Amino acid sequence: MSVLKPIWADKPESASRLRQRIEAVLDAGKAKGLRDGENPARWRGHLAHLLPKRTKLARGHHGAMPYADIPAFMTRLRENENIAARALEFAILTAGRSGEIFGAKWDEINLEANVWTIPPQRMKAAREHRVPLSSRAVAILNRLIEVKTGDVVFESPRGGQLSHIAMQKVLARMGMKGATVHGMRSAFRDWAGNETHFPREIAEAALAHVVGDAAEQAYRRSDALEKRRELMTAWANYCEPKGGSNIVKLAQQRA
Numbered sequence: 001m002s003v004l005k006p007i008w009a010d011k012p013e014s015a016s017r018l019r020q021r022i023e024a025v026l027d028a029g030k031a032k033g034l035r036d037g038e039n040p041a042r043w044r045g046h047l048a049h050l051l052p053k054r055t056k057l058a059r060g061h062h063g064a065m066p067y068a069d070i071p072a073f074m075t076r077l078r079e080n081e082n083i084a085a086r087a088l089e090f091a092i093l094t095a096g097r098s099g100e101i102f103g104a105k106w107d108e109i110n111l112e113a114n115v116w117t118i119p120p121q122r123m124k125a126a127r128e129h130r131v132p133l134s135s136r137a138v139a140i141l142n143r144l145i146e147v148k149t150g151d152v153v154f155e156s157p158r159g160g161q162l163s164h165i166a167m168q169k170v171l172a173r174m175g176m177k178g179a180t181v182h183g184m185r186s187a188f189r190d191w192a193g194n195e196t197h198f199p200r201e202i203a204e205a206a207l208a209h210v211v212g213d214a215a216e217q218a219y220r221r222s223d224a225l226e227k228r229r230e231l232m233t234a235w236a237n238y239c240e241p242k243g244g245s246n247i248v249k250l251a252q253q254r255a
Contacts, residue, residue: 004018005051064183067190067194067195071238071239091167097185099164102166105153106152116130127210188206198231202231
């Protein structure tokens with residue numbers, strides 16, 4: 001409680017993640033015989049009675065950048081040589097979630113077919129998700145693979161995968177107040193709905209959203225990869241800065 005209470009109201013997302021990790025550590029300790037009794041970091045039936053309810057910490061809508069601002073933002077983003085900036089650009093181009101980007105591994109990437117296959121255990125819906133990669137997304141990967149040292153695509157300069165807040169820090173340093181990484185998915189969805197004629201289910205599939213009832217899902221065997229490839233190519237073209245190129249800058253430390 002002394003660890004969680006000071007940040008519970010001001011930093012709800014960090015506090016929630018911290019509580020979950022404390023709970024996991026203490027569960028592991030009990031399994032290894034290092035402690036007895038109930039887990040004091042458990043939420044249900046314990047901390048739920050001691051800390052404000054999650055409803056008071058509701059996130060609401062994630063702050064989203066208007067899609068009309070994305071091309072100009074991409075121009076500025078490409079001037080940033082930080083590896084986290086490349087992860088953010090890749091996230092925007094693929095409409096991916098932060099966790100999917102940070103956890104991306106090279107064995108999930110097929111650069112011959114230009115497809116990124118995310119396994120079920122890393123997806124929110126617990127279903128495999130294939131992501132068609134645009135030429136710009138492939139250019140980012142081709143440059144990164146030249147300097148890779150491990151299994152993780154977006155490696156921290158200190159080794160291992162980037163922090164879960166690395167991309168959000170890029171937005172903060174660029175002065176994008178109110179914008180969030182997750183909100184870039186909303187920008188993509190608004191653009192697809194307002195500016196294109198792609199069917200709704202294709203746009204939703206690109207976001208790895210489950211569409212339709214159980215019966216409809218049972219009959220929908222295909223993930224419409226090639227139709228989604230057309231959509232993601234159109235999105236990448238829209239995001240392309242005027243006068244942009246496929247040159248990928250890397251920090252001197254990485255080079």
